[in-house]
Amino acid sequence: xxxxxxxxGGWGLWVxxxxxxxxxxxxxxxxxxxxxxxxxxxxxxxGYLLVSAPEPDPPxxxxxxxAAPPLIAAGIVLVCNGLAFGLxxxxxxxxxxxxxxxxxxxxxxRERAR
Amino acid sequence: xxxxxxxxxxxxxxxWVLATDHKRVAARTFALAFVFxxxxxxxxxxxxxxxxxxxxxIMSTDxxxxxxxxxxxxxxxxxxxxxAMALGLxxxxxxxxxADVAAPRLASLGFWLYAGGGxxxxxxxxxxxxxxxxxxxxxxxxSGEQASPGTGMDMWIVGxxxxxxxxxxxxxxxxxxxxxxxxxxxxxxxxPPFCWTMFFTCAMTVAAFPIxxxxxxxxxxxxHLGPVFDTPGGPAxxxxxxxxxxxxxxxxxxxxFLGVVAEVVATFSRRRLFGYPALILGxxxxxxxxxxxxxxxxxxxxxxxxxxYSLTSTTLAIPAGIEYFDVIATMIGGVILLRTSMLxxxxxxxxxxxGGLTGIIIGSPPLDYHVHDTYFIVAHxxxxxxxxxxxxxxxxxxxxxxxxxxxxxxxxxxxxxxxxLFVGVNLTFFPMFLLGYDGMQRRVADYSPDAGLTTNNMLxxxxxxxxxxxxxTFIVNVVVSMRRxxxxxxxxxxxxxxxxxxxxxxxxxxxxxxxxxxxxAPLLDLRERRGEGG
Numbered sequence: 001x002x003x004x005x006x007x008x009g010g011w012g013l014w015v016x017x018x019x020x021x022x023x024x025x026x027x028x029x030x031x032x033x034x035x036x037x038x039x040x041x042x043x044x045x046x047g048y049l050l051v052s053a054p055e056p057d058p059p060x061x062x063x064x065x066x067a068a069p070p071l072i073a074a075g076i077v078l079v080c081n082g083l084a085f086g087l088x089x090x091x092x093x094x095x096x097x098x099x100x101x102x103x104x105x106x107x108x109x110r111e112r113a114r
Numbered sequence: 115x116x117x118x119x120x121x122x123x124x125x126x127x128x129x130w131v132l133a134t135d136h137k138r139v140a141a142r143t144f145a146l147a148f149v150f151x152x153x154x155x156x157x158x159x160x161x162x163x164x165x166x167x168x169x170x171x172i173m174s175t176d177x178x179x180x181x182x183x184x185x186x187x188x189x190x191x192x193x194x195x196x197x198a199m200a201l202g203l204x205x206x207x208x209x210x211x212x213a214d215v216a217a218p219r220l221a222s223l224g225f226w227l228y229a230g231g232g233x234x235x236x237x238x239x240x241x242x243x244x245x246x247x248x249x250x251x252x253x254x255x256x257s258g259e260q261a262s263p264g265t266g267m268d269m270w271i272v273g274x275x276x277x278x279x280x281x282x283x284x285x286x287x288x289x290x291x292x293x294x295x296x297x298x299x300x301x302x303x304x305x306p307p308f309c310w311t312m313f314f315t316c317a318m319t320v321a322a323f324p325i326x327x328x329x330x331x332x333x334x335x336x337x338h339l340g341p342v343f344d345t346p347g348g349p350a351x352x353x354x355x356x357x358x359x360x361x362x363x364x365x366x367x368x369x370x371f372l373g374v375v376a377e378v379v380a381t382f383s384r385r386r387l388f389g390y391p392a393l394i395l396g397x398x399x400x401x402x403x404x405x406x407x408x409x410x411x412x413x414x415x416x417x418x419x420x421x422x423y424s425l426t427s428t429t430l431a432i433p434a435g436i437e438y439f440d441v442i443a444t445m446i447g448g449v450i451l452l453r454t455s456m457l458x459x460x461x462x463x464x465x466x467x468x469g470g471l472t473g474i475i476i477g478s479p480p481l482d483y484h485v486h487d488t489y490f491i492v493a494h495x496x497x498x499x500x501x502x503x504x505x506x507x508x509x510x511x512x513x514x515x516x517x518x519x520x521x522x523x524x525x526x527x528x529x530x531x532x533x534x535l536f537v538g539v540n541l542t543f544f545p546m547f548l549l550g551y552d553g554m555q556r557r558v559a560d561y562s563p564d565a566g567l568t569t570n571n572m573l574x575x576x577x578x579x580x581x582x583x584x585x586x587t588f589i590v591n592v593v594v595s596m597r598r599x600x601x602x603x604x605x606x607x608x609x610x611x612x613x614x615x616x617x618x619x620x621x622x623x624x625x626x627x628x629x630x631x632x633x634x635a636p637l638l639d640l641r642e643r644r645g646e647g648g
Contacts, residue, residue, distance in 0.1 A: 004293045004302050011398065014402035021422070031408075031409060041321050062134075066134050068219065073226030077231065080275060081272055
């Protein structure tokens, strides 16, 4: 865990150093923001690893199959398409996604009860 | 006569579609990416047929615009990136001794979002105005409502968002698997080279892909809600946002295949990979630098700091050189076996080198001004993406398909596959360097018969059909090999990493037991301890 933190943190620092170089060189704002965000994302990920539990995860329950992901994805894709085709498709997509989420919750509760 | 491999237990279509096992999600991704590969390839053949001779022969310029847009965006968003992620999704858990990927349902959701996105992008062809037609970059104002009206362009934007978000989810799950789900003895400094390439690939994906989603969201808002980029400096801002994704994605499409090639070369040279720590440090530097070079795509806009981006772009040659040196040094003194996957790995090294070296040329602003937006650029990135990534992809297919399916592919057909692709790639893309240098613009459906461009265009078109023949040979090979089912066994190549310690195909939770892990190559360690050598 520590080494992974070092890798991610070091990577963020490396991107950050280049961002500072760019800033010294006097580049416009947009690239600096994009750059800084990438460095910050890496630093945040490293920070998360540092504070998260160092012990191995508890044994996982692995489901063999699940109908929730395709339903949720279909819902999201329909909602996105609805932005081009109209509110009716947004609402249909939202219903499908909500149904998928409900299914996911039911699946997770069933697994936890086992 | 060879014996038959045990066929895998039959799985119903519904079970296959709903499976969350990382291997099945990855297999679905492979299959769909291959379908999109064929579709985008057919579009390329149509375009090359149009360009074989001057004049408009088989399509209008508007149709041509749709075709090059869907070819380019199909290959980047729906083929090479998903293929790279599918490789990681299948083999990272196996190589680090994990039972499955982190959060398998989220990985599955990633696949379905990608599938929905791809379908949406291609469905644009069914709309009245046709599919997206602003190129794979969708530069503003060309992609704005005025220049590209119609639902097809909207569907393209929405499709890209869904496909990219899907791959972002998959990448995040692979990264989490590498960080949190390694086998107890598999410290991060013992993960195999392929896993390292996936580590950096996924880190880059997590940092860069959200920016594209934001850019596409803003573009959609610009088209429907009012000006976002239609301001002074707006188009340049769009380009910054796009290329902040667009350049790292080149490495997302390269690193995993570099990892595959490193493993294939080590296995078929019967040697441990030379300079493992240098390879990782090289990747580390490569990844950081690759996020600093995006605006070299904007040299000609006159709105970026050319010296800075030229410096960072040229500096990329250093880590690239380290990777190349490591892989080549691995072969020195080794017992080199020229199996099909090794041939593809060597092809990758040769062709990507041409792509990389021409990258140094266009990393220099004065030279870039001359060839900007010409076929020179098209040749450059096809040498990196087709010559590089897809050669690496085929190396992976011949190396790892026996593990995934339990049967070997035919070597003779494999070598024919390699020969056709190698000849086809060079015949198609090398003339494009000459065309670009002579001033042929990219994204044009026609050119003057007096411009002296006809011969090279004809050669490129013939080459494209040779590539198609090569791909057809691969499909025939898979079909023939599936029917003959020559058993692969657990470790047909004397592999070095953990995936070869389990059955072919691997069981649901991957391993019954793990061998001791003392380096990135536990199976090679075992053989060396038993005195069997490399």
